Amino acid sequence: MNIYQHFSVVGFCNTYLVASKTHSEALLIDPGHVDLELINLIESNNYHLKHVLLTHRHVSHIEGLGTLQKIYGVTVHGSSFSSYDFEYESVEDKQVLNLCNLQIEVIHVPGHSLDSMVYKIDHALFTGDTLLCGRIGSTPGYREQALLINSINQRLMNFDENTLIFPGHGTATKIRIERMFNHDLLQLGTIQTEREHWRDEE
């Protein structure tokens, strides 16, 4: 699988172009902003963009969709909890999609927003705004924060420690890194951590 990361200062959102190593069909995750750099990324790799996956409905993650649909005939996939004013195919928790020769596992992780979905493709998790590097996504209140931490612990932290995490904002990370250094999860969650013994040798 090939993953290309694109960042735009409009909305500060990461967009991911994902394709199988053997096929030219590609999909895009969270087109926050479509600019020439993103189009060049698709075209210079000779990809045929076929699908768009949305992690949640916040504007900074979907704003480029209008431009994208004018250029490419893409099918949009979003959470069944969302309501958009454009046509899309709804996806549900535990659903497995087969798109662009890739098997995509849909994981519902509410908290940041009710419709927050995480997509697992091979050994990579595209977490949107649920889990970022070193912190969890923002929440409107403490109940939603508790819900998000619970959802992350139950649905994401059980994956293998080498699983890569590609968040909607900020830097890439891994499950092991978040287990050890994510302060939001360490302070408020119940995950087991190796952190307390990490610096014993000093």
Next chain:
Amino acid sequence: MTCAHPGCRTYICEDGPFCFRHAPDKQVLQKRCIETFLNEEPMVDFSLTGSEFEDLVLPKKEITASNLAWCTFRNIDFSHSTLINTFFDYCLFERCKFNSILSRYSVFSGSKMIDCDFSGSIIIHTNFCGVDTYRCNFNDSDLYFSTFNSSYLRDTTFEDCNLKKADFVHTDQRRVSFRYSNYEEARH
């Protein structure tokens, strides 16, 4: 792909079904990796975890989408290299030079860095979460959107840096200087 050794979930090396730790031909793999480091061709999609390297000067190397986690680097000169989407997590870096590098979407989390010099670099969207730095220098660097949270910073300087959207939350800092940097624009 993960290692074929029972119970091991480390990613496999370039060749064969095993990770470096369980590979029967470790020396061959390491030698090939050093050759790849030293030639001028871009290093793409390369994987070698848990190896040790010493006294190398990389020739303005371009390393993309590679996995070099859990490695030890002693006296390695990465200056003028380009590191894109490359994983150096849980490594030990001792006396390494990263002058004028371009790092984007790369990961150094959980690493220990001793006497390392990152000065004059563009290090954006790079993950330093949980690093331990001792006598390190990030002066004159652009650290836009880079994350240092939960790290131990000792005798480390971030002078005249761009720290916009950088993250220093929950860092333990002693003798750290942010002189002439826009520390107020970072999360801390």
